[in-house]
Amino acid sequence: MSKLSKIVDNIDWRVITIVFFIIFIGLLCLYSATNVLSLIIFWKQVIWVGLGVFVMLVAFIIDYRTLMRMAWPIYVITIILLVLVLCIGNEIAGARRWFSIGTLGFQPSEVAKGMVIILIAFYGAKKKHIDGYGLRDLLLPFVVLLVPTLLILAQPDLGTAGIIVLIAICMFFVIGIKKSAFVTTLFIMIGLLPVAWLSLKDYQQARILSFLDPNRDPLGTGYHAIQSKIAVGSGGLLGKGFLHGTQTQLMFLPEHHTDFIFSVVAEEWGFIGSAVVISLYLLLITRIVSVGIKAKDRFGAILCFGIAIYFTLHVFMNIAMAIGLAPVVGVPLPFISYGGSFMLVNMACIGIVLSVSWRRFFS
Amino acid sequence: MKASISRLPLEIEFKKKGIILLAIIILLFSALVLRLMYMQVLQGSHYEGLSKDNRIRILSIKAPRGKILDRDGIVLADNRPAYNLIVIPKDISDLNVVSSRVSEILEIDHQEVEKKIKAGLGRPFEPVCVGRDISFDQVAKVEAEIFSLPGVSIEAATERDYVYKDLACHALGYLGEISKKELRLHKGGDYAACDLIGKNGIELECESILRGKKGKRVIQVDASGRKQKVLDEVYPVPGKDTRLTIDKDLQATAKNALGDKVGAIVAIVPATGDVLAMVSRPGFDPNMFLSPIAPEMWDQIIHNPLHPLENRALRGQYPPGSLFKIIVALDGLSKGAITPEEKVFCPGYFSLGKRKFKCWKTSGHGEVDFVKAIRESCDVYFYTLGKLLGIDELSTYALNLGLGKPTGIGLPEEVSGLIPTKAWKVARFNKPWQGGETLITAIGQGFVLVTPLQVAKVMSAVVNGGHIYTPKILVSQSSTLEGEIDISEDHLSIIREALREVVEGPHGTGRGIRDPMFSIGGKTGTAQVARGFTSKLHDESDIPYKYRDHAWFFGFSPVKNSEILVVAVVEHGGHGGSIAAPIVMDVIKKYFFLKGAMNEQIVKDSR
Numbered sequence: 023m024s025k026l027s028k029i030v031d032n033i034d035w036r037v038i039t040i041v042f043f044i045i046f047i048g049l050l051c052l053y054s055a056t057n058v059l060s061l062i063i064f065w066k067q068v069i070w071v072g073l074g075v076f077v078m079l080v081a082f083i084i085d086y087r088t089l090m091r092m093a094w095p096i097y098v099i100t101i102i103l104l105v106l107v108l109c110i111g112n113e114i115a116g117a118r119r120w121f122s123i124g125t126l127g128f129q130p131s132e133v134a135k136g137m138v139i140i141l142i143a144f145y146g147a148k149k150k151h152i153d154g155y156g157l158r159d160l161l162l163p164f165v166v167l168l169v170p171t172l173l174i175l176a177q178p179d180l181g182t183a184g185i186i187v188l189i190a191i192c193m194f195f196v197i198g199i200k201k202s203a204f205v206t207t208l209f210i211m212i213g214l215l216p217v218a219w220l221s222l223k224d225y226q227q228a229r230i231l232s233f234l235d236p237n238r239d240p241l242g243t244g245y246h247a248i249q250s251k252i253a254v255g256s257g258g259l260l261g262k263g264f265l266h267g268t269q270t271q272l273m274f275l276p277e278h279h280t281d282f283i284f285s286v287v288a289e290e291w292g293f294i295g296s297a298v299v300i301s302l303y304l305l306l307i308t309r310i311v312s313v314g315i316k317a318k319d320r321f322g323a324i325l326c327f328g329i330a331i332y333f334t335l336h337v338f339m340n341i342a343m344a345i346g347l348a349p350v351v352g353v354p355l356p357f358i359s360y361g362g363s364f365m366l367v368n369m370a371c372i373g374i375v376l377s378v379s380w381r382r383f384f385s
Numbered sequence: 386m387k388a389s390i391s392r393l394p395l396e397i398e399f400k401k402k403g404i405i406l407l408a409i410i411i412l413l414f415s416a417l418v419l420r421l422m423y424m425q426v427l428q429g430s431h432y433e434g435l436s437k438d439n440r441i442r443i444l445s446i447k448a449p450r451g452k453i454l455d456r457d458g459i460v461l462a463d464n465r466p467a468y469n470l471i472v473i474p475k476d477i478s479d480l481n482v483v484s485s486r487v488s489e490i491l492e493i494d495h496q497e498v499e500k501k502i503k504a505g506l507g508r509p510f511e512p513v514c515v516g517r518d519i520s521f522d523q524v525a526k527v528e529a530e531i532f533s534l535p536g537v538s539i540e541a542a543t544e545r546d547y548v549y550k551d552l553a554c555h556a557l558g559y560l561g562e563i564s565k566k567e568l569r570l571h572k573g574g575d576y577a578a579c580d581l582i583g584k585n586g587i588e589l590e591c592e593s594i595l596r597g598k599k600g601k602r603v604i605q606v607d608a609s610g611r612k613q614k615v616l617d618e619v620y621p622v623p624g625k626d627t628r629l630t631i632d633k634d635l636q637a638t639a640k641n642a643l644g645d646k647v648g649a650i651v652a653i654v655p656a657t658g659d660v661l662a663m664v665s666r667p668g669f670d671p672n673m674f675l676s677p678i679a680p681e682m683w684d685q686i687i688h689n690p691l692h693p694l695e696n697r698a699l700r701g702q703y704p705p706g707s708l709f710k711i712i713v714a715l716d717g718l719s720k721g722a723i724t725p726e727e728k729v730f731c732p733g734y735f736s737l738g739k740r741k742f743k744c745w746k747t748s749g750h751g752e753v754d755f756v757k758a759i760r761e762s763c764d765v766y767f768y769t770l771g772k773l774l775g776i777d778e779l780s781t782y783a784l785n786l787g788l789g790k791p792t793g794i795g796l797p798e799e800v801s802g803l804i805p806t807k808a809w810k811v812a813r814f815n816k817p818w819q820g821g822e823t824l825i826t827a828i829g830q831g832f833v834l835v836t837p838l839q840v841a842k843v844m845s846a847v848v849n850g851g852h853i854y855t856p857k858i859l860v861s862q863s864s865t866l867e868g869e870i871d872i873s874e875d876h877l878s879i880i881r882e883a884l885r886e887v888v889e890g891p892h893g894t895g896r897g898i899r900d901p902m903f904s905i906g907g908k909t910g911t912a913q914v915a916r917g918f919t920s921k922l923h924d925e926s927d928i929p930y931k932y933r934d935h936a937w938f939f940g941f942s943p944v945k946n947s948e949i950l951v952v953a954v955v956e957h958g959g960h961g962g963s964i965a966a967p968i969v970m971d972v973i974k975k976y977f978f979l980k981g982a983m984n985e986q987i988v989k990d991s992r
Contacts, residue, residue, distance in 0.1 A: 196402050255424045255432025268436055268605075293425040297418055304414050308407060315403040323399045327406060338413050345420050 034313065034379040040306045041357060041372055045071055047299060048358030051286045054265050055279040056360075063279055063360055066126070070362040074369030081373025085381065089374070090321055093144035097166070100137040103130035104173040111177075119177050131182040132363035134170045136370060138186050139193070139328035141166065146197040147321035154198035157206055163190070180226050181351035185335055192331045197324060230349045246282065251346045253278075253285040254296075261292030279360045281352050284344040303337045303356075313379040322378040329371045444604060445577065448597030449543055451624030453557055453587055455633040456661075456860060460548055462557055462588070467544035468524045470516035474505045476536035483534055490526045491516045514579045517676050518544045545581070545675055551668040553636050555696035556629065556660075556796070556858060558586020559671035575599050584674065586696070587627060587858070589797050597624035628860040630659040638975040639664045639951075642968040648935075648955040649697035649837045651856075652972050655845035655941065655950045657864045658854030660794065662951075662972065663838075665697040699792070699799040702834040703935050703954055706910035706961065707762045707894075709829025711847060714759060714880060716782040717770045719872040725755040725879050731765035735824065742768055742824050745911075759883035760890045762909065764828050771827025776818060779826065780806045787853055787867060788835060792842045794856040802839055805832035830913055841952045844939050846870050848884075848906070848947045851877055884908055885944045894962045895938065898970040905973065906944045909961035910937030933957035938965035942973050949976045 049067065056063045089096075107130050111118035120127040145163055149155075167190050174183040199207075219227070253269035256262070265271065267289035270278055278286055288296045307330050314326030333356055340355040342348035354361055356368045424432065453462035470491065477483050484498040491498075498515055505513035516523070524539055531537065545560050560581040563571075567582055575598060576582065583589035583596075600621030639650045639662040652662035669686065686693060695701070717723040733749035735742040744750065744764040750757070758766035771779060783789065789804035803809075805826065807818040825831040838856060846853040851870040870877070884906035888895045894909040912935040936958030941950040951969040958964040 196406060198402075251424070252432050252435045254421070255428055256436035257425050258429035258433065259426050288421065288425065293421055296421050296425070300414055300418055300421075304411065307410055311403045311407050311410075315400050317399070327399075327403065330406065330410070334410050334413065338417065341417050345417070345424060347416075347420060 029380075032380050032383045034309070034376055037306065037309050037313075037372060037375060037379070040302055040309065044299070044302050044306070044357040047287070047302075048283075048355075050264065051283055051290075051358060052279055052360055054267065054290060055270055055283060055286045057265070058271055066362070067360050067365070070365045073362075074365045077366050078369040078373035078376070081370045082376045082380070084377065086322060086325060086374050086377045087319070089140050089325075090144050090147065093141050096137050097141055100130065100134050101169060101173070104134060104170055106130075108173065108176060117177050117179065119179055126362055129361070129363040131174045131177065131179055132361075132367045134174060135182070135186060135189065135332060136367045138167060138170070138189055139325065139332055139371075142190060142193045142197075143321055143324040143328055146193070146324045147319070150320070151198070154200045155194065155203060156200050157203045160194065160199065160203060160207070163194075178223060178226075179352065180222070181339075181353045184351060185339070185353060188335050189328065189332055192335070193324070193328050196327045196331070229351070246277065246350050247346055250282050250285045250344050253282075254288040254345050257289040257292045257296075259293050261288075261290050261295055264290055266290060280354055281340065281350075281359065282344055283355055283359045284341050287358070288344070299358075300337075300341070303333065307333055307337075310375050313375055316382055317378050318382040322381070326375055326378055329375055332371065333368075444602045446600035446602055446621045447542070447580075448599055448621035449623045450545065450560075450581075450597065451591075451595040452626045453595070454626055454628045455631050455636075456629060456659075457632065458628065459633045461553060461629070461631075461633065463546040463548050464543040465546040467518040467542050468521075469514050469540045469542045470519050470523070470527060471512040471538055471540045472502055472505070472515050473512050473536050473538070474502055477502070478535050483537060486530070486534060487515060487527075487537060490523055491519060512538075512540070514540075518542075545672075547671045549633070549637075550670045550672065552633070552640055553629075553631055553663070554586075554668045554671050555665045555698065556586055556631060556663045557671060558588035558590075558797070559584050559669075559674045560588055561674045581675070585694070585797055587629065587796070590795055591627050591859075595624040595627060598622040630654075630661065630858050630860055631663065632661045632979065634979055635972065635975055636662040636664065638662075639968075639972050640666070640668075642971040643953070643955070646955045646958060646964075647691055648953065648958065648965075649701055650951065650953045650968065650972065651698050651837045651841040652949060652951045652976070653841045653845055653856060655849040655947045656852075656854075658842070658845065658856045659864075660838075660841075660856050660858045661949065661976070663696075663698045663858070665695065665701070667691050667693040669693045696796070696798075697837065697954070697956075699794065699796060699836050699838045701954065701956075702800055702802050702836055703937070703956075704831070704833060704912040704914075705829040705835045705840065706912035706935070706937055707829055708835075708840060708844075708908055708910040708937050708939065709833060710759065710762065710767045710827070711844070711880065711884075711908060712783050712786065712788070713767050713770055713774070713779065713827050714755070714883075715786075715847070715870065715872055715876075716774055716779060718755075718876040718879070719782075719870075720774065720778065722773045723755065723770055725876075728752050728754050729758070729763075729766045729769050731763050733765070735765045735768040737768075737772070737821055737824060740821060742821070755879065756883045756886055756890075759880070759908070760886040760893050762887075762894050767827045768824045771823050772820070774827075776805070776807060776823045776826060779823070780804050782871070783833075785868070786843050786846070786870065788839055788843060792836075792838050792856050793865075793867075794838060794858055795862070796858065799838075800836060802836050803832060803834040829910065837952045837954050840937075840939055841950060844908075844941070844952065845950050847877065848881060848941045848944075848950060850874070881906060881944055884941075888940070895940070895966050897962055898940070898966045900970070903973065903977075904943040904945070905940055905970075906942075907938060907940030907966065907969065909966060911935070911959070911961045912937060914957065930957050933959055936961045936964035938962070938969045940966065940969040940973060942977075948980075949973060 052067055053064050107121060108118055112120045112122050114120065119131060120129055142163065149159065151159065171183050171186055174186065249269060253267065256269065262268065267286060269289055270286045287299055310326050310330040314323045314330065317323040317326060336353055336356050339348055339353040343350055343353065354364050449464055452460050452464065455461055470487065472483070480499065480502060484502060485495055488495040488498045501513055501515050505511060527537065527539055547557060561584045563576055563578065563580045563582040568576060568578065583592040588595065598621060600619045602615060603617040604615050635652060639652060643650055643664055643666050647666055650662060650664040651660060653660050731744055731750035731753050733744050733747045750761055750763045750765070753763045753766045757763065783804045788802060790801045791799040810816065810818045822831055826833050842853070842856050847870070851872060853867045853870065855865040855867055857864065887893045887907055887909065888899055888905045895907050898905070914932055914934055934957070936955040938961045939950065939952040941947040951972045953965045953968045955964050
């Protein structure tokens with residue numbers, strides 16, 4: 023047995039296979055969603071997948087433990103990018119979320135999601151408590167994470183900010199917090215709900231209201247929700263067939279290449295196709311969690327759990343939104359939705375998981 | 386190399402946490418799968434229906450309306466190509482911009498346009514017709530700006546064209562936009578808002594035949610309403626053409642003969658009941674109602690004291706005057722109340738109790754027999770006859786002839802006229818019938834009222850040998866024989882001869898139209914409107930217009946085997962003999978000229 027074959031054997035090929043299978047399905051859906059207008063988006067996504075593979079390799083090769091040293095620098099760089107995007111970012115439909123580099127866009131808030139995982143894993147690895155964190159232990163992470171969250175809310179991007187908050191909460195649950203701290207946080211959050219509601223922009227309030235009752239404004243804010251449900255439901259058991267989804271091909275469903283891509287899957291491939299896609303995600307996430315369980319250090323384990331939570335939240339929120347179980351907030355579907363920064367961050371996460379998985383075999 | 390002792394607690398701690406985490410994740414994903422199963426498998430067909438509704442639109446295709454032709458096939462109401470400006474509410478980006486620009490181009494009120502579009506917002510994919518039949522200039526302006534006016538487009542359509550404008554306007558009727566009330570009435574039928582519907586005349590009466598059946602086009606559209614492909618198409622069934630018994634040229638002559646006078650003319654074929662001409666003046670141009678009519682113009686029509694929309698031929702109710710004497714004569718002969726030879730002395734008046742009823746000729750007619758009575762229209766002769774018969778007999782006889790009820794020609798809103806009876810008088814005025822009222826009824830005054838079409842119907846029977854035909858205006862209808870006049874053949878021919886004497890005899894009231902080239906019979910009538918103002922006693926120009934007498938004349942030719950009978954009434958025209966008779970003569974002459982029986986030169990020379 024040469025050393026090379028040992029290195030290759032210890033790579034988690036299952037994770038890679040599942041990811042590429044999902045990416046393949048994603049490209050098919052993207053083709054179906056956009057071929058009516060032009061294939062530019064499709065080819066751009068192919069390029070992003072290529073870049074993503076490169077990023078994944080880099081993340082795999084670098085020892086994930088270097089990320090512990092890099093946690094604060096990554097934090098600072100992310101904050102700078104978030105401030106910059108508010109000042110010089112491209113304004114699209116009243117929101118500043120992107121830098122444009124040529125024809126490609128770059129979204130710092132996607133990077134912020136990855137940064138949060140690394141930062142919390144770093145904190146959890148360093149500061150250990152047998153019986154979980156108390157309120158005092160949570161104060162520092164709270165303040166630190168409040169800054170990027172507020173900056174993202176200012177763009178405004180409710181979906182991403184929400185995802186970041188949820189990732190943080192879930193990760194701290196996994197790391198462990200005291201019962202008293204849990205109860206107090208819960209009460210504070212419930213108390214903050216009215217404040218949060220009032221600070222939402224009108225259109226954000228309208229979206230949540232039309233989630234509760236989509237027929238409130240069927241041609242306005244409820245339009246997405248209704249059209250998406252029609253697309254999903256009309257797919258039936260077997261679907262209308264590749265390129266034959268009427269909702270998709272006739273463009274009744276806006277944003278179907280980004281946030282509503284799942285309804286393309288559901289309409290054209292039916293319940294069978296939807297179930298296959300969800301199963302693939304479940305397989306991937308299970309694999310990531312098991313990598314975490316077997317990780318050789320605390321940082322690696324929390325990192326993997328964080329990444330699993332990150333994928334779970336995206337998949338769940340995105341599909342729930344498409345089938346009317348959650349309000350319409352912009353949460354993309356990993357490896358399937360169109361979006362460069364998102365694809366790169368996802369691939370980096372996979373690279374980190376591979377790195378954690380591979381390095382448990384070596385000291 | 387793998388496991389070291391220091392990592393053991395870590396592995397145990399994270400294994401537990403990892404399993405809990407996975408359990409929660411599986412739970413969440415199961416919720417998604419269950420919901421998908423419910424939506425896609427259980428409710429799939431429901432959503433399938435919704436998705437079809439989304440992409441399938443049914444557009445209706447209007448059927449071309451049937452043409453209306455005259456008896457020779459000349460087109461009176463045609464269809465011509467036109468352009469409509471339509472708006473699809475769903476595709477409008479800015480209602481204010483679109484409605485203000487459209488109103489500028491069409492030169493109509495901004496509010497009006499906005500109101501129409503807003504009314505269509507409930508069914509946002511259905512086109513709203515904002516400008517019907519717009520001009521080429523307007524089409525060009527819209528087409529030039531079509532890209533800055535999303536939702537606006539030009540639709541090719543057909544529009545009704547009443548080729549000869551106000552000629553035969555009352556018989557044809559007119560089309561107008563369907564009202565809410567009519568829409569309710571035709572609920573479940575083939576009608577939609579903005580559709581045109583027959584509002585009067587033949588257009589209303591033959592609506593179901595002329596209209597045809599709408600077709601439909603089932604199309605698949607994308608989210609912005611653009612047509613992707615046609616899924617199904619059902620062609621419209623065009624409306625059937627309808628041929629009228631009206632002769633366009635005769636109608637034109639009749640219209641011109643009446644000119645600016647207010648009144649009506651009916652020309653009829655006595656042997657069949659075919660109406661050859663039906664004129665009512667003043668008239669209107671039916672083309673005017675096709676596009677939404679300006680309120681002030683509508684006001685002008687509605688409040689015109691002469692009521693141009695009314696078809697006087699079947700809605701004008703006038704006292705028949707001396708025309709009614711023929712009815713009394715028929716009744717008298719048939720009941721044997723009088724013989725043709727019996728004479729009555731006319732001193733110029735008739736005494737009933739203390740009252741004296743004047744003859745129009747105050748100096749008196751002297752000895753009067755049947756023929757002279759009709760020829761010179763002696764009032765005293767008919768006072769006498771009327772008194773002999775009595776009102777009950779007279780009214781029953783008149784009602785049996787078909788007076789006092791609509792003729793049944795099959796045009797909308799025909800009125801009945803009035804034949805008074807004793808019972809009617811009591812019911813109407815709560816007063817008993819007076820003997821004097823019988824006398825004035827006998828000379829066609831008092832309560833009795835007839836329409837020109839009723840006169841044409843009854844007089845046709847008098848000249849055709851006693852057969853009462855229902856007047857008809859559609860070629861497709863067959864003649865309906867309603868009944869026979871209760872009178873002998875001999876007596877009828879005596880009356881016909883008397884009617885010839887009116888024109889051809891000495892002192893005939895219609896002698897002014899005598900023409901050696903024609904065999905003509907007829908009867909004059911001068912219906913008194915206001916007591917004391919009759920033109921039989923005064924110089925016409927001294928009497929205010931509204932108190933002047935109505936002038937009647939009916940004429941027929943030839944006297945034996947009559948081919949045409951014409952009735953004319955001129956409101957407040959004065960003498961029947963001098964005013965109405967020449968009008969009737971014009972129409973009769975034109976009839977024979979058209980028939981080829983004589984050339985126009987002779988017609989002109991003979992005047």
